[in-house]
Amino acid sequence: MGLNYYQIKKNILRARKLVIKATNTAGSGHPGGSFSMAEILGCLFYKYLKFDPKNPQWEDRDRLVLSKGHAAPGLFSNMAVAGYFPESELETLRKFGSKLQGHPDLKCPGVEFCGGSLGTGLSYSVGIALAGKIDSKDYHVYTIIGDGESDEGQVWEAAMTAAKYKVDNLTVFLDRNFIQQDSYTEKIMPLDKKLETDNISEMWKDASRWKTGDKWRSFGWNVIEIDGHRVEQIDAAIAKANTTKGVPTMIISRTIKGKSIEHMEDNPAWHGKAPDSDVVPIINMELDSQFMIAPSIIAGDMSNLENEVKRCVAGRADYIHLDVMDGQFVPNKTFDHTKIKELRSLTVLPFDSHLMINEPLKHVRDYIDAGSDIITVHAEVTDESSFGEIHDLLKQNQVGVGFAINPDTELPEWSYKFISSLDQLIVMSVVPGKSGQKYIEETHVKMARLNTLLKENNFSGYIEADGGVNLENIGSVFADGARAFVGGGAIIGQQDVRAAIRDFRTEVLSSRRQLLLDKANELGGIELVNKWIGLHVVGEKQEQIKKIAKERGYL
Amino acid sequence: MNEPVMTDMRSEYSKALIQLGKENPNVVVLGADTTDSLKTSGFGKEFPNRFFNVGIAEANLVTTSAGLAVSGKIPFASTYAIFLPGRAVDQIRNNVAYPSPPGKKGLNVKFVVSHGGLSVGPDGGSHQQIEDIGIMRVIPNLRVFIPADTIAVSKLTSLMANEYGPFYMRMARSKTPLVHSDSQNFETGKAITLRDGSDCTIAACGITVRMALEAAELLQQDGISCRVLDIFSIKPIDGTTLEKAARETGCIVTAEEHNILGGMGSAVAESVSESYPVPIKRIGAQDMFGESARDKEIPLLLEKHGITSFNMVKQVKEVRSKKL
Incomplete structure (x- = not known):
C-alpha cells in the first residue's frame, strides 16, 4: 500500500482495536501475541507486502506466513483493515460457520498458512520460497515465528534448509516477547540465558545476555536485531532484508506481549485470554492515548547538530523535531533542507520537519527529498490552494502531512476540509522563532475549543504540543489532548537526554492513568475502578495506580 | 504356479518419477538422507533444481513439501515408512491433509515410502513399520495405497501425479513378484479381482497378494473356489467389490504385513460389516512388533506372524465353517 509512518501507525491502532473487539466477542483468543507483533504486521501490510484483496490468489503476490x-x-x-473483508466480520471470530477460525486457515481467502501446530511455519515458508526460485518469481515470503515455538526442533531443521538452499526471498521475524503459555520463555526453555528471578526486566536491562541472534547467525542467516515496536526500525530492517542476496534474513524483534495496554504488557496471563466487556471501553481509550516524545534539536548545540541527533537516538526519542526557520516568517534563522539531508544518514528515527518559512510550497519538494517523514507547514503562510498542493505532494511521496497554527491563530475555515487527512496538527504554545520561552497558558482553553472542532471534522492524527513543554505542564497538556510532545530545553538541554525523556514519559503515563481511572469510574463506579486496578499485576504498576486513585478520591 | 518374476519397486518408482519430471515441470522430489536408497537421487541428477534433500529431518520434509504444494508444485516426498507416518504425523495432518484451498481437499503432496511392514528384515523391529496404514487412513483427505508389484508402483505413481490431493503409498524393501499384467488398469478406490471364486474371498495387499494367489491354487486342489482381491487402494476402499465378494462367497480372509488392528483387514471389516456382514478372519501382525531376520529368514519372520499362503489356506477353511 505504501503508506507513510503516521498512516501505518493509524492502521496499527485500528487493527489493535479490532483485536480487542474480536476476542471480546468470541470470549477467547490471543490478544497478547497479537499485540506483540502489531507493528511488524503493520509495516508489512501497509508498506511492503504486494497483495490484492480482490484477488487473494494473485500468483505474484508476496506471501505472509x-x-x-x-x-x-x-x-x-x-x-480487515487492508480490505480483504469488512471489519464487522471480526465479530464472527471463532464462531461456528465463520471463515475466521481460531487459528489462521486457508478457508479465509488471503490466509497463506493453516497455523495452530507450532514450529512448522518456517519449513512451509522455505517450501514456498523454493517454489518461487524454481519458477523465477520475484515474490517475497515474510514469516513471523514466536520465541515460544522456537522450542520446536523443526524450526532449526528449517533454519538449516533455508541456509542450504540460499532462499534470499525469505525474511523471518522472530517475535521475541519473552512469554509463552506457561510463563517466561527463559524459565520454560531459555533461548538466551536462563532467567534466575521472576523479574523479566532483568532480561531487558542487559543486552549482552541476548544470544538468540548468535544462534541464527551460526545457522548461516543474515541477522538484524531491532526494537519490534518501532515502525521505523522494522521498516529499515525489511528494506535491508529485501536487498540482501544469497542468504535468508532473520529479524530478531524485541517485543512486549500485550504491547500498548499496561495491564496486558509482559503479563503471561494475557497469552490466551479475552478482555471482559466492561473493560473494553477503557482499553480502547488507552489505545487512543498512545503518545510520542521528540526532542527539538535546535535547543541543543547548533554548531554540532550531528551530535544532538546521536543524543536523541541514545536517549530513545520517538522521533526528532527539526525546526526550520528562514529569518523571514520568524526572526531567527536555523538550518534548511541541506542540513536535514546531512543528518538523515545518522539515524532511522522519523524526522518531523517543522517549516517556519515563507512560501512553503516553493520549498516543500526539497524537504521531501531531504528525507523528512512528516512536513508541517503553517496556516499563516498557506491558503486553500497552496496547502492543497502541498498536501497532495506529501501524500504522493509517502510523507506525513502536518499543519501548524501560532498561538494567536485559529484554524482557518478553508482548512477544515483537510482535517480528516492530516497526520499532525501543531498547536504552538509559544511564539515561534526562538527557544527558551514559557508555555502560554491560554493554550489550554484553545485546546478545548479545538478538540470540538477536530472531532466534528474527523481528525485522526496526532496533536503535537510544541513550545514550553516541560515536566510541570506535560500532564495537563496530555489531558488537553496532545499526543506528541516536543521538548526543547527540557529534553535536549539536559545532560542526560534518556533520563529526561523517561521523566517525560512517566509524567504523561501518570496523566493517562488519571484519565483511565476517571473513565472507569464514569462507566462502572468504584467497582470497575477496583477491577481495572486489579488487572495490573506485573511490576509496580498497581501500587502506582493505587496512589493516583487515592489522590483522585477513588480509594 | 510359475516361478515368479522378481522386480524392484524403488527402481520402478525412480523411473516413473523421471518420466513424470519430463512430462510435468511442476513435479518436484524431496528426500531425507535416504535418496540413494529410495533411488529418488536419479530424479535429482536429471532435474537438480527440482530436487531437495532436507537431511534427516522428516518433519521438515513434510512441511517443506506442503509449502511447495501450496505454491503449485507437485511434491513427491520419500523416505522409509518407519520415519514418515511414525515420526511426522502432526505435520502430515496439520500441514498437508488439513489445509484445504477453496474447493480442494488437502494439499497436493504425495508421500511415497519404502521399507513397509515386516519384510524390511535385518534392520529389526525398530524399522518395521506395521502401524502406518492405521495412522494414515484415519486422517481425513488422505488416500492410502499399497502396491503389490512394480507395475502397480509405476501406474500408481503416475496416477497420484495426475489426481489432486494428498496420498500415501507404501512400497516393500525387497524385490516383489509380478502379479499384474502391463495392461492392468488402476483406479483410486477400485479393488482388482485377480482370480474369481465362489466359496471364499482372500483380500490382500502388497506382498501378500502373490501369497493369496498361491493359496487359491492350493484351495482349488481341495475343491474350494477362492476369489482373490488386490486391495491396493485401502482408502478409499472399494465397498462395492467387497460387498459383492461377501454376498457371492460368504466369507473373507484378509492378509497384510501390518498390525491387524487398524490396517487393511480392519478397513475391509468396517466396510463389509455395514454392507453385507459375513465371517472375516484377519491375518497380519497380531498386535506385536517384528524383529531382525536376515533376507533369507524373512519368510520365517512372516511365518511367525502367520503371513503365509499355508496359513491363508488354513484360515479360509476355518472361516468357511463359520459361514452364516
Whole structure:
C-alpha cells in the first residue's frame, strides 16, 4: 500500500482495536501475541507486502506466513483493515460457520498458512520460497515465528534448509516477547540465558545476555536485531532484508506481549485470554492515548547538530523535531533542507520537519527529498490552494502531512476540509522563532475549543504540543489532548537526554492513568475502578495506580 | 504356479518419477538422507533444481513439501515408512491433509515410502513399520495405497501425479513378484479381482497378494473356489467389490504385513460389516512388533506372524465353517 509512518501507525491502532473487539466477542483468543507483533504486521501490510484483496490468489503476490498461528486475531484484524473483508466480520471470530477460525486457515481467502501446530511455519515458508526460485518469481515470503515455538526442533531443521538452499526471498521475524503459555520463555526453555528471578526486566536491562541472534547467525542467516515496536526500525530492517542476496534474513524483534495496554504488557496471563466487556471501553481509550516524545534539536548545540541527533537516538526519542526557520516568517534563522539531508544518514528515527518559512510550497519538494517523514507547514503562510498542493505532494511521496497554527491563530475555515487527512496538527504554545520561552497558558482553553472542532471534522492524527513543554505542564497538556510532545530545553538541554525523556514519559503515563481511572469510574463506579486496578499485576504498576486513585478520591 | 518374476519397486518408482519430471515441470522430489536408497537421487541428477534433500529431518520434509504444494508444485516426498507416518504425523495432518484451498481437499503432496511392514528384515523391529496404514487412513483427505508389484508402483505413481490431493503409498524393501499384467488398469478406490471364486474371498495387499494367489491354487486342489482381491487402494476402499465378494462367497480372509488392528483387514471389516456382514478372519501382525531376520529368514519372520499362503489356506477353511 505504501503508506507513510503516521498512516501505518493509524492502521496499527485500528487493527489493535479490532483485536480487542474480536476476542471480546468470541470470549477467547490471543490478544497478547497479537499485540506483540502489531507493528511488524503493520509495516508489512501497509508498506511492503504486494497483495490484492480482490484477488487473494494473485500468483505474484508476496506471501505472509503466520507461524505463531494463535495470534490469528492480529492477522485477521490487519486483513480487515487492508480490505480483504469488512471489519464487522471480526465479530464472527471463532464462531461456528465463520471463515475466521481460531487459528489462521486457508478457508479465509488471503490466509497463506493453516497455523495452530507450532514450529512448522518456517519449513512451509522455505517450501514456498523454493517454489518461487524454481519458477523465477520475484515474490517475497515474510514469516513471523514466536520465541515460544522456537522450542520446536523443526524450526532449526528449517533454519538449516533455508541456509542450504540460499532462499534470499525469505525474511523471518522472530517475535521475541519473552512469554509463552506457561510463563517466561527463559524459565520454560531459555533461548538466551536462563532467567534466575521472576523479574523479566532483568532480561531487558542487559543486552549482552541476548544470544538468540548468535544462534541464527551460526545457522548461516543474515541477522538484524531491532526494537519490534518501532515502525521505523522494522521498516529499515525489511528494506535491508529485501536487498540482501544469497542468504535468508532473520529479524530478531524485541517485543512486549500485550504491547500498548499496561495491564496486558509482559503479563503471561494475557497469552490466551479475552478482555471482559466492561473493560473494553477503557482499553480502547488507552489505545487512543498512545503518545510520542521528540526532542527539538535546535535547543541543543547548533554548531554540532550531528551530535544532538546521536543524543536523541541514545536517549530513545520517538522521533526528532527539526525546526526550520528562514529569518523571514520568524526572526531567527536555523538550518534548511541541506542540513536535514546531512543528518538523515545518522539515524532511522522519523524526522518531523517543522517549516517556519515563507512560501512553503516553493520549498516543500526539497524537504521531501531531504528525507523528512512528516512536513508541517503553517496556516499563516498557506491558503486553500497552496496547502492543497502541498498536501497532495506529501501524500504522493509517502510523507506525513502536518499543519501548524501560532498561538494567536485559529484554524482557518478553508482548512477544515483537510482535517480528516492530516497526520499532525501543531498547536504552538509559544511564539515561534526562538527557544527558551514559557508555555502560554491560554493554550489550554484553545485546546478545548479545538478538540470540538477536530472531532466534528474527523481528525485522526496526532496533536503535537510544541513550545514550553516541560515536566510541570506535560500532564495537563496530555489531558488537553496532545499526543506528541516536543521538548526543547527540557529534553535536549539536559545532560542526560534518556533520563529526561523517561521523566517525560512517566509524567504523561501518570496523566493517562488519571484519565483511565476517571473513565472507569464514569462507566462502572468504584467497582470497575477496583477491577481495572486489579488487572495490573506485573511490576509496580498497581501500587502506582493505587496512589493516583487515592489522590483522585477513588480509594 | 510359475516361478515368479522378481522386480524392484524403488527402481520402478525412480523411473516413473523421471518420466513424470519430463512430462510435468511442476513435479518436484524431496528426500531425507535416504535418496540413494529410495533411488529418488536419479530424479535429482536429471532435474537438480527440482530436487531437495532436507537431511534427516522428516518433519521438515513434510512441511517443506506442503509449502511447495501450496505454491503449485507437485511434491513427491520419500523416505522409509518407519520415519514418515511414525515420526511426522502432526505435520502430515496439520500441514498437508488439513489445509484445504477453496474447493480442494488437502494439499497436493504425495508421500511415497519404502521399507513397509515386516519384510524390511535385518534392520529389526525398530524399522518395521506395521502401524502406518492405521495412522494414515484415519486422517481425513488422505488416500492410502499399497502396491503389490512394480507395475502397480509405476501406474500408481503416475496416477497420484495426475489426481489432486494428498496420498500415501507404501512400497516393500525387497524385490516383489509380478502379479499384474502391463495392461492392468488402476483406479483410486477400485479393488482388482485377480482370480474369481465362489466359496471364499482372500483380500490382500502388497506382498501378500502373490501369497493369496498361491493359496487359491492350493484351495482349488481341495475343491474350494477362492476369489482373490488386490486391495491396493485401502482408502478409499472399494465397498462395492467387497460387498459383492461377501454376498457371492460368504466369507473373507484378509492378509497384510501390518498390525491387524487398524490396517487393511480392519478397513475391509468396517466396510463389509455395514454392507453385507459375513465371517472375516484377519491375518497380519497380531498386535506385536517384528524383529531382525536376515533376507533369507524373512519368510520365517512372516511365518511367525502367520503371513503365509499355508496359513491363508488354513484360515479360509476355518472361516468357511463359520459361514452364516
